[in-house]
């Protein structure tokens with residue numbers, strides 16, 4: 001299950017080939033990143049075909065580079081961007097603290113309620129309310145206006161009800177039988193680690209710092225666990241189930257083997273919360289974001305104003321491309337070369353107009369025909 005986030009950040013803006021189209025935003029500042037990492041890639045070895053293979057050391061350097069430049073970038077930005085947001089937060093921070101106090105007054109201050117019931121309810125509510133809306137669109141196969149945003153037109157139009165039922169059954173199993181015990185376990189782990197003061201909400205800046213770390217931890221945790229699942233043996237016995245859907249729909253996000261659900265979906269999301277010792281309110285925010293991202297990644301619709309989900313859709317289509325969330329580690333390890341040479345990559349942008357990506361960037365054959 002996956003969630004592109006970084007596509008919100010942008011350095012380069014461009015308009016599509018057909019001129020007066022939408023303003024679009026290219027994901028992650030890869031051009032800068034690429035030139036800066038070029039040095040590391042010079043320290044690579046050449047295989048028999050002459051193609052350069054990154055060594056483990058050069059990859060590690062690249063990972064270090066990403067982490068340090070992300071931290072430096074964040075430090076530079078926080079005094080400008082967050083200053084404005086902080087002003088807003090300063091005004092509304094008291095409001096949120098007051099709401100939080102009211103909640104605590106009603107439900108009490110037992111950490112168990114917040115770390116076990118809270119995440120369990122959030123997971124079910126966010127997944128099925130938002131996933132349910134996507135599913136209605138999939139089953140109804142209308143309105144036509146939404147169909148224009150399909151990444152793989154003609155697939156799941158309408159979705160096969162038998163296949164859908166199988167997905168819903170497995171996802172409920174993964175949520176109730178597999179994830180809920182993990183949530184209980186994570187409560188014990190956080191108790192061992194030490195809870196931050198429950199009543200006091202963290203500052204806005206600190207929430208931003210923590211969410212940045214959560215995203216980074218998830219990218220690392222998901223990329224490597226996911227790549228491991230593509231090992232021939234693990235793929236055959238575990239990951240194949242998730243890949244039954246070469247054109248995914250939203251609710252297939254948690255349609256997978258129970259082991260994969262814990263190892264590759266839930267653990268990478270929890271990792272940052274544990275490392276940072278996050279406040280439970282931050283953890284709730286992050287869990288909700290992560291679920292929304294993965295639903296978007298699997299939805300099969302590239303909708304405007306949402307982070308591009310072309311990469312993970314491409315992963316389902318081609319199997320050996322785009323293993324990560326942000327695309328950073330795919331770039332470092334060269335697991336996105338086919339994707340970057342595809343039409344999907346041209347569409348891999350945050351659309352800031354209502355023009356569907358497939359119309360803004362038509363297939364090459366259609367381009368030539370015109």
Ligand SMILES: [Zn+2]
Pocket residue numbers: 001002242248253298312316
């Ligand atoms: Zn997937």
Ligand SMILES: [Zn+2]
Pocket residue numbers: 226230239243315319
């Ligand atoms: Zn996969």
